[in-house]
Structures are given as C-alpha cells and as structure tokens.
Amino acid sequence: MENLIHMIGAKFNYIAYIILMMIGLYALIAKNNLVKKIIGMSIFQTSIILFYVSTAYKTGKAIPIVEHGHGAHSVIHATDYINPLPHVLMLTAIVVSVATLGVALALAIKVYRQYGTLEEDDINSQIRIQAGK
Amino acid sequence: MKITGLVTVIICGALLIFYAMDFPDFGDGTSPASTYLSPYFIEHTIEDANVPNIVTTVLADYRGYDTMYETTVVFTAGLACFFLLRRKESQNPPARFYRHTPTGITLRIEEGGKLPAEGSKVFMRIDSLWAPDSLIIKNTCRLVIAFIQLFALYVVAHGHHSPGGGFQGGVLLGSSIILFAISNDLRRSIKRFNEKTSAILGALGVLLYAGTGFLCLLLGAHFLNYKALAPIFRSTAAMARSHGILCVEIGVAFAVMAVMIWIYYNLSSAGKHDEGL
Numbered sequence: 001m002e003n004l005i006h007m008i009g010a011k012f013n014y015i016a017y018i019i020l021m022m023i024g025l026y027a028l029i030a031k032n033n034l035v036k037k038i039i040g041m042s043i044f045q046t047s048i049i050l051f052y053v054s055t056a057y058k059t060g061k062a063i064p065i066v067e068h069g070h071g072a073h074s075v076i077h078a079t080d081y082i083n084p085l086p087h088v089l090m091l092t093a094i095v096v097s098v099a100t101l102g103v104a105l106a107l108a109i110k111v112y113r114q115y116g117t118l119e120e121d122d123i124n125s126q127i128r129i130q131a132g133k
Numbered sequence: 134m135k136i137t138g139l140v141t142v143i144i145c146g147a148l149l150i151f152y153a154m155d156f157p158d159f160g161d162g163t164s165p166a167s168t169y170l171s172p173y174f175i176e177h178t179i180e181d182a183n184v185p186n187i188v189t190t191v192l193a194d195y196r197g198y199d200t201m202y203e204t205t206v207v208f209t210a211g212l213a214c215f216f217l218l219r220r221k222e223s224q225n226p227p228a229r230f231y232r233h234t235p236t237g238i239t240l241r242i243e244e245g246g247k248l249p250a251e252g253s254k255v256f257m258r259i260d261s262l263w264a265p266d267s268l269i270i271k272n273t274c275r276l277v278i279a280f281i282q283l284f285a286l287y288v289v290a291h292g293h294h295s296p297g298g299g300f301q302g303g304v305l306l307g308s309s310i311i312l313f314a315i316s317n318d319l320r321r322s323i324k325r326f327n328e329k330t331s332a333i334l335g336a337l338g339v340l341l342y343a344g345t346g347f348l349c350l351l352l353g354a355h356f357l358n359y360k361a362l363a364p365i366f367r368s369t370a371a372m373a374r375s376h377g378i379l380c381v382e383i384g385v386a387f388a389v390m391a392v393m394i395w396i397y398y399n400l401s402s403a404g405k406h407d408e409g410l
Contacts, residue, residue, distance in 0.1 A: 007154060010158040010159060011153060011154060011156060011158060011159060012159065013159045014149075014150070014153035014156055014159075015150060015153070018146050018149045018150050018153065019146070021146070021149075022142045022143070022145070022146040025141075025142050025145065026138055026139065026142045029134075029137075029138035029141060029142065030134055030135045030137075030138030030139065054159060055157075055164065055166045056166070056167070057159065057160050058160055058161070058162040058167065059160035059161075059162070060160075061162065063296075064175065064186070064187040064188055065185050065186045065187065065188075065294070065295070065296070066175075066178060066179055066185040066186075066187065067185075068179070068185045076175060076176050076179065077176075078167075078171065078172030078175040078176050079162055079172075081175050081187065082167075083166060083167040083171040084171060084174055084175065084187040084188045084191055085166070085170060085171045085174065085191060086166065087188050088188050088191045088192045088196060091188065091192060091298075091300055092192070092199070092200060092203040092300065094300075095203070095207060095300045095303075095304065095389060096203055096206050096207060096210075098304075098393070099206065099207045099210035099211070099392060099396065100210055102210055102211075102214050102396035102400060103210050103213045103214055103217075105400055106213070106214045106217040106218050106396075106399065106400060107217065109217075109218060109400070109403050109404075110217050110218065113403075
C-alpha cells in the first residue's frame with residue numbers, strides 16, 4: 001500500500017493527463033452534438049500537450065534560457081536546465097491546434113447549413129432518408 | 134452509445150495508467166526524454182547560434198524544417214476555412230439596420246429599400262442581432278489595442294533572450310485586430326485590415342520563411358542553414374544564425390497573425406463578411 005501511494009505520488013502527471021484524455025475521448029465518442037465533440041477533441045489535444053510538457057520537467061532546474069551577461073560565459077551543463085525539446089514541439093502544436101479547431105468549426109457551420117442541425121442522430125436519419133432506406 | 138463509450142474509455146484509461154507506472158518519475162532528470170538530444174541542444178546553443186533562449190534555437194534552427202511545415206499547416210488551415218465558408222454577397226441583401234446617430238433612432242430597411250450612402254456620417258449601419266453602442270468598451274479597446282500591438286512586436290523581437298517568438302507575437306497581433314472587430318463591428322475591422330491583406334500577409338509569411346531557407350541554398354549551404362548568410366549580415370557564422378532565426382520568426386509572426394484574423398472573419402460571419410459576432 002505504502003509502495004502504491006509513493007508510486008502514484010511520483011507519477012501523478014501521467015494520471016492527470018490520462019484523466020483529461022479520458023474526458024476528451026468520452027466526449028468524442030458519446031456526445032451527440034458536433035460542437036461538443038469538437039470541444040472533446042480540444043480537451044484531448046490539451047491533455048497531450050500536458051503530457052509532453054510534464055516530461056520536460058526536472059526537479060529544481062532552471063527554465064531553458066541560458067544565463068548570460070556581459071562577462072565571459074561559464075561552462076553550460078545540460079543538467080542545470082530543463083529539457084527544451086518538448087516545449088518546442090508543444091509551442092507549435094498549440095498554434096496548430098487553434099488553426100485546426102478553426103477548420104473543425106468551419107466544417108460544423110457547413111454541416112449546419114446543409115442539414116439545419118448539429119445533432120448527430122438527426123443528421124444520420126436525414127442521410128438515411130435521402131439514400132432511400 | 135453512452136455506455137459503450139464509457140466502457141471503452143475506462144478500459145483505455147486503465148490500460149494507460151497501468152503502463153504509465155513503468156514511465157520515469159515526474160521531474161526525473163535522467164529520463165530518456167532528456168538524455169539523448171536535449172543535452173546537445175542546451176550545451177551548444179550559445180556557441181552555435183549565440184541565442185540564449187534554447188527553445189528559440191531549437192524551434193527555428195535545429196528543427197527549422199518542422200517549424201516551416203507547421204507554419205504551412207497554419208496557413209493551409211486559414212485557406213481551408215476560406216474555401217469552406219466564404220460566400221459571395223448577394224445582389225439583394227435582406228433587411229438591414231441603421232442607427233440615426235444624432236437621435237439614436239434605429240431604422241429597419243426592408244429588402245429592396247433605398248439604403249443610405251456608404252460613407253454616411255448620419256446613418257451608421259448596425260448588426261441585426263445585437264448592437265449596443267458602448268462608449269466605454271470602444272474607447273477602452275482603442276487605448277488598449279496600441280499597447281497590445283507594441284507588446285506583440287516586443288515579443289517577436291525579443292524572442293532570442295526571453296520567452297517569446299514568432300508564434301506568440303503573431304497570435305498577440307492577431308488578437309489585437311480581433312479585439313477591434315469585437316469592440317466595434319466586423320465591417321469597420323475589414324475596412325482597416327481586409328481579407329486580401331490577410332491572404333497576402335499569410336502567404337508572405339510562409340514565403341519569407343521558405344525564402345530565407347532558399348537564400349541559404351543559393352549561397353551554397355544546405356536549405357535553412359543560416360551560416361551561409363554571414364556575408365549578407367557581415368557577421369560571424371554564429372551571429373548569422375541568430376539573424377537568420379529572427380528573419381524566420383518574423384515570417385512566422387506574419388503568417389500566424391494573418392491566419393488568425395482570416396479564420397475569425399470567416400467563422401464569426403459564417404463566410405458572409407457583413408455581420409460579425
């Protein structure tokens with residue numbers, strides 16, 4: 001039991017991201033409204049961003065900006081700074097996720113124009129009627 | 134559907150949590166993610182590119198290809214919104230609303246009625262759903278927008294030394310125009326920053342990025358190897374890489390700004406560009 005609590009305490013970042021991801025995935029699968037599905041997709045993306053950024057963290061280390069001044073540079077040790085690579089990947093991913101969210105909403109508007117509703121079962125039944133089944 | 138979804142999600146989450154217990158601890162400095170590539174990036178950024186912000190160096194120099202295509206993805210998303218939603222304005226517009234400014238009376242002009250002149254000072258066109266005329270909001274935004282844009286330019290230009298860069302600065306610039314469009318109305322915002330400008334600026338940003346890379350190619354180095362730009366900037370190879378990163382960041386800022394505004398215009402008016410949120 002002691003061991004399990006220690007384990008969860010050391011890996012709580014993974015549990016946090018998995019819970020967020022489950023919320024997003026549930027919204028994507030179970031929700032009927034397209035806008036709610038898009039919100040679920042957005043939560044899913046946020047959980048992935050959280051996962052990447054949390055893997056970059058090193059306890060007690062500085063942000064990835066090298067200390068510099070007018071004096072000579074001292075030797076830089078990689079262990080003094082947190083990992084910059086996940087930050088770079090997520091920096092671009094955030095802006096791209098906003099852009100793809102825009103495209104998703106544009107598609108939702110287009111669907112609404114075509115079918116007059118955003119509820120998935122209504123759209124499906126309209127498609128079935130059009131196909132003559 | 135709800136129960137199937139819940140069961141799927143819970144099984145998925147339980148499996149993920151079970152296997153996540155084998156992952157390295159939170160804050161572990163010796164985890165595989167921080168042992169192979171990132172020490173190189175951290176230790177060589179000053180001597181390679183003379184940029185203290187390691188994130189900027191990795192973004193625009195070591196992983197330049199990635200960022201170039203990310204910018205292209207953002208621009209493509211803007212194009213996709215345009216092609217999905219944009220509609221031509223109809224010849225006979227439906228009923229429009231005007232406010233007679235001296236008296237504050239609202240007029241509704243039916244389809245086919247005679248509309249006031251376009252630049253009329255007396256009659257001001259207003260949105261049909263919700264059109265408050267708030268002095269406080271308009272004047273506050275007028276004051277704040279200039280400072281947002283100034284800060285955005287600082288974020289772009291100072292990305293080498295502090296958190297910031299093209300993506301963040303571009304989003305700030307875009308948000309200042311979107312704030313203008315929300316606080317006034319979409320038509321006035323389009324008059325100042327129209328659709329053509331945003332399309333051209335977005336393409337220009339991507340072109341600036343790819344053009345910097347292509348210039349390196351012309352000067353005899355690899356694509357996006359800014360060292361080759363040293364004769365143009367009359368500097369050392371490390372400083373040339375620093376300046377090259379700045380060129381690229383400006384391109385990213387242009388593209389992101391233009392695309393954010395373009396997506397907002399198309400989404401808020403559902404492609405008609407006459408009445409916004």
